[in-house]
Amino acid sequence: MFDSQKNYVIADLHSHSTASDGMLSPKAMYERAQEKGIEIYALTDHDTVDGYLSIKELANKEGVPKLISGIEWSTLYKGMNIHIVGLNFDANHPAVTSAINELQxxxxxxxxxxxxxxxxxxxxxxxxxxxxxxxxxxxxxxxxxxxxxxxxxxxxxxxxxxxxxGAGKPGDVKTNFPSIEEVIKITQAAGGIAVFAHPHKYKMTQTKLISCIEYFKSAGGNAVELGVAQMNPQLRKRLTLVCKELELKGSSGSDFHQPDLSWCELGKFEHVPKEIEPIWIDFK
CATH class of the missing domain: 1.10.150.650 (DNA polymerase; domain 1)
Structure with missing residues (x-):
């Protein structure tokens, strides 16, 4: 089992299965996490917990990696689709179930x-x-x-x-997703942690991104994904300072969707910066 006091834990807390838009089944995802040496794992399918629930008993039996409940919520912020990852919550909580039904x-x-x-x-x-x-x-x-x-x-x-x-193309359809504040409240009502997902992937200026993260914090958010792949080193450095100032913790994850994309393989991402407290120390 993982040791929360270690300097670094291989925690992949952002990935997708066929329960949303990934290419591998939830069971295959858990087995892949085992193969890759992941110590803590979260299946965070888009707006559903079906994949997590389908492997919960298997994970309890296997023990490693430790499975954390997860979801990637779709939200709207000033007309933009911002993703918030919910972790370590009661997946059967009525507030979660109701929100998922509306989102689907x-x-x-x-x-x-x-x-x-x-x-x-x-x-x-x-x-x-x-x-x-x-x-x-x-x-x-x-x-x-x-x-x-x-x-x-x-x-x-x-x-x-x-x-x-993509953004601005014919298939880029804005929908009536809930606000960042709404999904944070839902996640935390179910006992979970709210994480600002893949900050380097949004097409906005650094100033607007930081403003969005500040809003996320003011709404009760807990952490930002800093342990990711392909983030510009200068942006990582700036966001690390922002997280320190705002007292936000750090999360990590591959955002894995399919096996043939080597740059987003399970477990393949940067460490959470050592000056930022990782969220997994709160996992029981």
């Missing part, structure tokens, strides 16, 4: 709008095409990208986002 309905409505927009952009696609890829789950943009690649309408997933699904 919202995601389904958005999928129909995305299909209409992509059709108007000249693509050959239907809701049924994408639903066939998402299975029992609500379609997400990676499912759309996968279909466009599989049907030969774009070269690869990156091209799908660059031309059709």
């Amino acid at each position: 309905n919202t995601r389904d409505q958005r999928s129909f709008i995305i299909v209409e927009r992509l059709q108007k952009a000249g693509l050959n696609i239907t809701y049924e095409d994408v639903k066939a890829l998402s299975g029992d789950n609500h379609p997400a943009r990676p499912h759309f990208a996968r279909y466009l690649v599989d049907s030969g309408q774009v070269k690869n997933s990156q091209a799908a986002f660059n031309k059709y699904l």
Whole structure:
């Protein structure tokens, strides 16, 4: 079992399975975390805890890695989609269940709008095409990208986002997601921790990003993902100072979705800076 007093723990607290937009099953994800030497693991599928619940008993039996409940909440902040990771909460809490049901309905409505927009952009696609890829789950943009690649309408997933699904493109549909403050309250009502996800991935100036993190803190947020891959060293340094000033803890995670992307493999990310208290010391 992990030692919370160690200087560094391999804690991958951000990853995705087929319960949302990942390519591996929840069980395969847990087994991969074992293979990669992860000590603490969280499956944080988008707006659902189904994947976590499906492997909870397996993880209790196996023991290592220690499994933490997780979810990646979709929120809106000044018209932008900001993701907040919830960790170590009661996945069956009524507030969590209610919020997930609302979000899944919202995601389904958005999928129909995305299909209409992509059709108007000249693509050959239907809701049924994408639903066939998402299975029992609500379609997400990676499912759309996968279909466009599989049907030969774009070269690869990156091209799908660059031309059709990324920010400002036809498939970039803003929806009525809850506020950052709302999902923080829901997560904490269920006994959990709220984490500002992948701060380096938002298309905003550094000043606006810091302002957003300050709002996150004022709303009761607990930590920021600083232990990630591909973050500019200067941004990491600046955000480390911001977290120290705001007394925010640090989290780590790969944001793993699929096996063929080596730069976001499970466990492959920078350490949480040593001057920042890691969130896993609070995990029981």
